[in-house]
Amino acid sequence: MNLVPHLPALQVVIPLMAAPLTVLLRRRSVAFAVALIASWTALAIAVLLWLQVSHSGTITYAIGNWPAPWGIEYRVDRLNSFMLILVSGIAALVLPFSRASIEAEVPASQHYLFYTMFVLCLTGLLGIAVTGDAFNIFVFLEISSLSAYVLIALGRDRRALFAAYQYLLMGSIGATFLVIGIGLLYLMTGTLNLADMGLRIANVQGTRPVLAALAFITVGVSLKLALFPLHQWLPNAYTFAPSAVSAFLAATATKVAVYVLLRFYFTVFGASAVFAKLPMQEMMLLLALAGMFAASTVAIFQTDLKRLFAYSSVAQIGYIILGMSFDSVSGLTASIVHLFNHGVTKGAIYMLLGCVALGMGGTTLGRVQGLGKRMPLTSFGIVIGGLSLIGVPGTAGFISKWYLLLAALEKGQWWLVFMIVLSSLLAAAYVWRFVEAAYFQEPRKDTDEVATTPWLISVPTAILVIAIVYFGLDTSFTIGTASDAATALLGGRR
Amino acid sequence: MTGATTSMTLGGHFTYFITIFLMIAGLFIVISRSNLIKKLVGLGIFQTSVYLLYIAPAKLIGGTAPILSDAFTVYSNPLPHVLILTAIVVGVATLALGLALVVRIREAYESIEEDEILELDARLERDGIEQ
Numbered sequence: 001m002n003l004v005p006h007l008p009a010l011q012v013v014i015p016l017m018a019a020p021l022t023v024l025l026r027r028r029s030v031a032f033a034v035a036l037i038a039s040w041t042a043l044a045i046a047v048l049l050w051l052q053v054s055h056s057g058t059i060t061y062a063i064g065n066w067p068a069p070w071g072i073e074y075r076v077d078r079l080n081s082f083m084l085i086l087v088s089g090i091a092a093l094v095l096p097f098s099r100a101s102i103e104a105e106v107p108a109s110q111h112y113l114f115y116t117m118f119v120l121c122l123t124g125l126l127g128i129a130v131t132g133d134a135f136n137i138f139v140f141l142e143i144s145s146l147s148a149y150v151l152i153a154l155g156r157d158r159r160a161l162f163a164a165y166q167y168l169l170m171g172s173i174g175a176t177f178l179v180i181g182i183g184l185l186y187l188m189t190g191t192l193n194l195a196d197m198g199l200r201i202a203n204v205q206g207t208r209p210v211l212a213a214l215a216f217i218t219v220g221v222s223l224k225l226a227l228f229p230l231h232q233w234l235p236n237a238y239t240f241a242p243s244a245v246s247a248f249l250a251a252t253a254t255k256v257a258v259y260v261l262l263r264f265y266f267t268v269f270g271a272s273a274v275f276a277k278l279p280m281q282e283m284m285l286l287l288a289l290a291g292m293f294a295a296s297t298v299a300i301f302q303t304d305l306k307r308l309f310a311y312s313s314v315a316q317i318g319y320i321i322l323g324m325s326f327d328s329v330s331g332l333t334a335s336i337v338h339l340f341n342h343g344v345t346k347g348a349i350y351m352l353l354g355c356v357a358l359g360m361g362g363t364t365l366g367r368v369q370g371l372g373k374r375m376p377l378t379s380f381g382i383v384i385g386g387l388s389l390i391g392v393p394g395t396a397g398f399i400s401k402w403y404l405l406l407a408a409l410e411k412g413q414w415w416l417v418f419m420i421v422l423s424s425l426l427a428a429a430y431v432w433r434f435v436e437a438a439y440f441q442e443p444r445k446d447t448d449e450v451a452t453t454p455w456l457i458s459v460p461t462a463i464l465v466i467a468i469v470y471f472g473l474d475t476s477f478t479i480g481t482a483s484d485a486a487t488a489l490l491g492g493r494r
Numbered sequence: 495m496t497g498a499t500t501s502m503t504l505g506g507h508f509t510y511f512i513t514i515f516l517m518i519a520g521l522f523i524v525i526s527r528s529n530l531i532k533k534l535v536g537l538g539i540f541q542t543s544v545y546l547l548y549i550a551p552a553k554l555i556g557g558t559a560p561i562l563s564d565a566f567t568v569y570s571n572p573l574p575h576v577l578i579l580t581a582i583v584v585g586v587a588t589l590a591l592g593l594a595l596v597v598r599i600r601e602a603y604e605s606i607e608e609d610e611i612l613e614l615d616a617r618l619e620r621d622g623i624e625q
Contacts, residue, residue, distance in 0.1 A: 135577050138581075139584065142588070146591055149595070153595060153598065162599055165592065168588065169537060169592075179544050179581065183574075184547075187551055
């Protein structure tokens with residue numbers, strides 16, 4: 001039986017089937033094995049799909065053989081396949097990491113449920129990325145969100161419960177706004193297929209329901225991607241969640257939400273319509289800048305590293321939105337590359353913080369004093385991640401910021417170049433807070449004995465740190481895919 | 495004639511008024527109430543208003559399900575009904591998870607009032623107790 005034509009469906013179905021299996025098998029080592037196999041298979045499928053797309057173009061798959069636009073269509077193009085690789089790649093690395101990491105953070109009786117929720121969350125995120133149907137996006141968004149709330153609530157601190165509750169409220173409001181937007185679009189175009197919607201919307205372009213849909217979708221998805229000032233749920237959620245969950249969500253969840261925004265803006269509404277009818281360009285530019293500066297400034301004054309890097313995430317989302325607001329191929333390329341590079345960087349940083357939490361018993365600045373002596377490799381890894389956040393040459397962060405600067409120059413916006421550099425200085429300030437504590441302060445007496453990090457934790461973490469440097473030096477995969485995706489989104493317009 | 499048209503549009507838009515009212519009322523409850531259960535009630539109302547937004551335009555008065563038969567000529571659009579069936583399931587799951595979290599919060603904090611919980615957390619942070 002030839003499975004290749006069914007790869008788009010298998011991408012989602014395999015993790016989805018793994019979820020109930022982990023519940024039924026219950027034993028945590030078996031559940032772990034099932035989840036691991038599912039996530040590695042998902043990564044293999046994502047790579048195969050990427051190869052197939054770069055070889056022969058967009059793949060479409062009609063679920064249940066119902067032809068689009070009546071049936072649900074899965075549609076994989078350059079952008080989707082890039083997202084699929086990011087999500088499944090991070091999941092494939094975080095899962096082995098989680099095995100030893102949750103030993104210390106989650107009661108043993110709940111481990112199998114952790115894996116269930118993890119693969120469900122993976123299913124949802126992959127589903128959002130692979131589907132070509134508007135309502136299907138909502139369903140997968142809720143699958144990933146509901147499991148993410150549970151994962152966050154597994155944190156051992158009681159504040160994790162309240163963080164999960166707040167995320168549930170904000171996330172549900174965001175998702176409901178998205179459904180309202182999709183509903184209005186369906187009423188106006190009579191279709192739910194994204195590509196079909198993009199064609200039919202030409203007849204109703206500029207009517208009030210379509211503009212209302214644009215507004216609802218923008219606000220709803222912005223809540224999900226934590227665009228400043230709709231980011232209130234994010235810092236607590238990332239701070240109090242178990243380390244593995246922070247790493248997975250920080251690297252993927254908000255990035256997939258950005259993908260949804262890109263898809264709706266450029267495939268459905270069409271960039272010119274989005275930016276012509278409403279002052280979206282100015283609004284996104286302002287919110288992006290506000291996020292870059294406000295969140296970075298707040299990050300400088302944090303005492304918990306997990307919270308510090310959570311605020312840094314909000315600031316980095318600002319760069320992605322900034323790239324989108326340029327409405328040009330180079331701006332979009334910068335956005336899409338930054339999606340990937342920042343996902344890799346933040347995933348690595350949160351995994352390293354997981355190592356720190358295991359070794360030093362916490363991630364507050366007081367705890368990491370003298371980390372450079374106690375855990376030299378981990379500490380060095382965080383510095384590399386920090387350099388990538390600042391955008392130092394040789395790291396992945398530099399590549400995306402370089403393209404962002406080029407896009408700003410292309411628009412002749414010199415002041416924006418200045419702003420981007422200035423906000424990078426703020427990033428340098430908050431990274432310095434860590435460097436100061438780790439390298440310039442004496443180790444605390446009570447941290448003499450640091451437990452050695454198990455290899456299941458250190459190997460995936462090291463791979464991701466190496467990836468930061470690799471994608472900073474060899475950009476053929478990231479930039480190549482991103483610029484193709486950006487060109488396709490803008491319909492060949494330069 | 496003009497009067498008739500106005501009343502037609504008013505009557506025709508009746509469901510939209512209800513939808514918008516429920517939407518705003520639900521969202522207002524989520525924002526303004528401090529009680530965690532009441533917030534979930536608000537969220538429920540907000541989500542329910544969307545069901546109406548989908549269903550109302552799809553339902554034709556006197557229309558049936560699309561059955562191929564000479565006896566029926568007026569059909570309702572089944573697709574939004576199906577979509578909302580899914581949305582209802584999602585809404586139920588969200589509410590159940592939200593309530594489960596509130597139970598756990600009550601066990602951990604002895605309170606389900608948002609301001610009291612925030613106060614407890616702030617006090618903990620002031621005292622400098624590390625997690």
